[in-house]
Amino acid sequence: MSRPRIRAELEARASVFAALGDETRLLLVGKLSNGLPQSISRLAEGSALTRQAIAKHLRVLERAGLVRGMRAGRESRFAFTPEPFKEAQSYLERVSSQWDDVLARLKFFVEDEES
Amino acid sequence: MSRPRIRAELEARASVFAALGDETRLLLVGKLSNGLPQSISRLAEGSALTRQAIAKHLRVLERAGLVRGMRAGRESRFAFTPEPFKEAQSYLERVSSQWDDVLARLKFFVEDEES
DNA sequence: CCCATACGCAACCTCCTGGTTGTGTATTGA
């Protein structure tokens, strides 16, 4: 059991959710999902945190694949990456519908007992 | 800016994602989404971790609202809670479609330049 | 050409997380 394929997917999924599990990073995702690639300094504007802190958060998002960084001259810009979001969404959808199925079967069983 | 309402939603969302950002907890979610409420010992069966470790993970899931624990005699059973999953899913959907809109507007702009 | 800008890297700190062990308590079943 627990084939490498499954383990790898589990690990990737956990790292995506972990990356999203921080308020600062959710705000960054909000900014990036909302427009074109932006530099670190730009993303740090208006934040209470330092530029280095923001840079660290961006690296976390990048390692999880949620964001893609590229150097452009003296600044490095980060862009939103939609795929992992869709993957995570489809996982949540599967979990929810799995639960719905359980409820449906339970309801059927209970109604069966009542008759 | 940053009204309390928004802050609270942000915090709740982050805690949900953070709770999902761990392989052990993803496995627990998998088990619970898949059947009826189960006791801690039951959920710890077959795991390399101790029962106490599993209990801690369940508390994390519970604090995030992903799971609901209830005492039944000498055992405490944990049940799947679908709402936060649907909420998280709809958030991811909003982020993705926001990005799609950005791309659409960009495409329009580029095609406009070409003409 | 030169200074301000935008970084990266590294050391360092604190606090939280994931995990264990140990102990005490309630519940259950024989």
Place this chain on the structure above:
DNA sequence: TCAATACACAACCAGGAGGTTGCGTATGGG
């Protein structure tokens, strides 16, 4: 009734996460 079961609570530990400061380096505009 009494031992095994199932748990909660607490102390403790190592390591990682989030954050800062300091410093060195490349890039770009005036």
